Amino acid sequence: MxxxxxxxxxxxxxxxxxxxxxxxxxxxxxxxxxxxxxxxxxxxxxxxxxxxxxxxxxxxxxxxxxxxxxxxxxxxxxxxxxxxxxxxxxxxxxxxxxxxxxxxxxxxxxxGEKWFGSGKDVQDLLYISLGNGIGAGIISHGELLEGYQHAAGEFGHTSIDLDGLLCPCGNRGCVELYASAPAIVRRACAYLEKGGETRIREVWDEGSEELTCEVIDKAARLGDPFALKLWQETGELLGRAIANLVNLLDPEIVVIGGGLSLAHPILLDTIAAVIWDTTASLHERKVEVRRAFFGRxxxxxxxxxxxxxxxxx
Ligand SMILES: [Zn+2]
The missing domain is CATH 3.30.420.40 (ATPase, nucleotide binding domain)
Structure with missing residues (x-):
């Protein structure tokens, strides 16, 4: 169970x-x-x-x-x-x-991904979950790396802007405040309030539901430039942040899971490209980025x- x-x-x-x-x-x-x-x-x-x-x-x-x-x-x-x-x-x-x-x-x-999913052929994997929160699970030499006080993998609370937004964890500029599902929705709402042009309005039934990443994703799949740019910018930000972990941990693969892993492929493609650009000078072999087999x-x-x-x- x-x-x-x-x-x-x-x-x-x-x-x-x-x-x-x-x-x-x-x-x-x-x-x-x-x-x-x-x-x-x-x-x-x-x-x-x-x-x-x-x-x-x-x-x-x-x-x-x-x-x-x-x-x-x-x-x-x-x-x-x-x-x-x-x-x-x-x-x-x-x-x-x-x-x-x-x-x-x-x-x-x-x-789950190591035993039966996208990482069953490797011993060193970095799992990143993107959803309402952001976090990481680390498998090193086939074993889970939990840390001294069970707190390893709090990737969502690594700071990418020392003067950035205040996070409930007490720090400023945490990744989660910029690239989690609520953060993406907040950015879309700000654009809509400014009257920005986007097909999100066409997909979203404003009267009956909250704006969600699923709605933004539908607009991206219709080719909406704003929605595509939103996923791409999120991918660039996450790619840079995950590259720091790749430099630190040297995993064989990075597995992207959570609800946002099911978003428009531009997100994962951008994450993979940025990780490679950022780490290529140190890593001879390209770090492969895979979508989680089990999704959310x-x-x-x-x-x-x-x-x-x-x-x-
Ligand atoms: Zn935080």
Whole structure:
């Protein structure tokens, strides 16, 4: 059983030992209160158990944003969920009979892609998730690199502008403030408010829905110059930021996952070109940039991998 707790949604999946999701349930989070999140997961698990024999389930892997003490199964800090020292394993173990494992969603994203996805042929990969937040999972010599205090991979909070916008993390100019989904939507809204010309207006049903990256993406696929430029500029910014990590970690491949990995190809192509331009003088071999095989589900698949890895390793 795999669980992914996001800032807006919770996903629960039933996976085979080969990482294949047999069934999946997704629902918007009703509250960030950890007890209510556990209750929501219980409901989703009950729905999935109706589709299998409960004895077939060997364990439960849970991933969520933030800094996790994986030994204790505790979320030390998750700024976006406003969680501090939440003992997730203990809370889930009260309701489920299986061993429970907890890990950061970026790390499970890297695990999912390494075991069954775009990185199954390599030992050194850098996984970057682009969505409502931005983060990284690092696999070095086949092993997850978690860091001394479980905080490795907080790529979204590396600063690209020392005098830039103030981030909820307390720093200024964090990557997440410029290249995450909400940041891209903010830039599009500012352009629309100025009366800028774009086909976003034509695609977007202003009366009934919020402007989203999906809408901006649809406009880009219609050839809208503003939407294409927005993806390209975001790709340039991310490419430069990711190149710093490539210089630091020397991965064999970079895997781009999360919801934005499904955007117009100009985003990934620009990221790849900028990484190459920026690192070519130091790296003899071109660092390959691949789209995540599991798209926005890498973290959920990785939560299943976590269970398999911990039980059978
Ligand atoms: Zn920050």
């Amino acid at each position: 795999a669980v992914k707790i996001g800032v807006r949604r919770v996903h629960v999946g039933l996976a085979n030992l080969d990482g294949h999701m047999k069934a999946k349930e997704v629902t918007p989070l009703v509250s960030h209160d950890p007890k209510k999140v556990v209750d929501q997961v219980r409901e989703l698990v009950a729905r999935l158990l109706a589709q299998c024999t409960p004895q077939e389930v060997i364990g439960m892997g849970i991933c969520c944003p933030g800094i996790i003490d994986t030994k204790k199964g505790e979320v030390i800090k998750a700024v976006n969920l406003h969680w501090h020292h939440v003992p997730l394993r203990q809370m889930f173990s009260l309701h489920f009979p299986w061993p429970v494992f907890v890990e950061n969603s970026m790390d499970t994203g890297a695990l 589900d890498s973290g959920l698949v990785g939560a299943a991998v976590l269970t398999i890895e911990r039980i059978f390793a």
